[in-house]
Amino acid sequence: MVMGLGKIFGGAPRLHNPLDEILGINMRNALIAKYNARSAIERARDKVAAKVALEAAGIACTGTVAVIDDHQKLGEFKPLRDMPDAWAIKPARGSQGDGILLAVRREGNTWFKGSGAALTEDAVMHHIQKVVDGGFSGDSAAEDAALIEPLIIADPALAGIVPEGLPDLRVISLHHTPLMAMVRLPTNESDGKANLHQRAIGAGIDMITGRITRAVVKGTPITHHPDTGVPLIGFAIPGWERVLELAANCGPAVGLGYCGADIVLDVNEGPLVIEVNAHPGIEIQNICQEGLKARIAATGEDFR
Structure with a gap:
């Protein structure tokens, strides 16, 4: 105890x-x-x-796939190359679940959310960029980091x-x-x-x-x-x-x-x-x- x-x-x-x-x-x-x-x-x-x-x-x-905390790393990151079949993207400074994106599986060059909605590489990159730009940090003037983790089962x-x-x-x-x-x-x-x-x-x-x-x-x-x-x-x-x-x-x-x-x-x-x-x-x-x-x-x- x-x-x-x-x-x-x-x-x-x-x-x-x-x-x-x-x-x-x-x-x-x-x-x-x-x-x-x-x-x-x-x-x-x-x-x-x-x-x-x-x-x-x-x-x-939970494990870590990548941390994208600046635009240089963002430019070098390739989701199809660097991400697993199932993952979670989280804003480092987000709250109440805002900005969290999950993929439960991958088929070819496309991931799928739990709802069945498709996620292309461009859509994933757009989301990561929004995170890095501070879109979910609660402060639009502050940049953030995208924390990418393997999906928990x-x-x-x-x-x-x-x-x-x-x-x-x-x-x-x-x-x-x-x-x-x-x-x-x-x-x-x-x-x-x-x-x-x-x-x-x-x-x-x-x-x-x-x-x-x-x-x-x-x-x-x-x-x-x-x-x-x-x-x-x-x-x-x-x-x-x-x-x-x-x-x-x-x-x-x-x-x-x-x-x-x-x-x-x-x-x-x-x-x-x-x-x-x-x-x-x-x-x-x-x-x-x-x-x-x-x-x-x-x-x-x-x-x-």
Whole structure:
């Protein structure tokens, strides 16, 4: 077990009102101001810089095909020559999934998205150029980098729950201690994306057992996946101990004291970190129906 979890989650059940334990946005911001230096926040925001820091710390991350961060590299890059049959292109400084382009297979000189839409080499180059020009960075005056990675193939246990797309895990940690976790499960309504705002499922996870305890879509509790009919409550996340180990080390590797680690389960490599968030949201508490405040206090943090 990751050090510190027994202290937080072991022992007799707590008797006080869980609503008293809710971490509000002001308190969350105070934690970020206290433990997340501006330089570390900037490092986490840049997916390439964060990946370099994570890999230097020995943390398993998704692979890298190429990083295109200037127009010289863009001019030398040839997708048909340099890219695999299945891949993901991500803006290094993008957010909320903007600018991510995925190909699931290649036939001849054409790739295909999960929807079946074709992607020519020209279309791929156009997208990479838009990324490098800062089209998805949130600042039109700032150039960006295109991070190209091999496409992750989900662990079959998780893949069997969803109709399509890649489920991912969000684990909130303070220093080396994981505090709360959920899995985000794509639906047909979310267009195969693990995005809660687009009606993906958010499912809370018991930190000790790694089993789903509660699942919701846009605040509505559910017990089964609405598209596949697979039962969710009680489902055990594969490789849970490894997930916790990765999450516990992500923040310190990037320089963050309080963070959210996003982790996927690859069919061959197991748990892999895809991103570290320096401003993790507080909605996870509504999904889990548990508060973060008491868990944070159990680590020794003084809120006064």
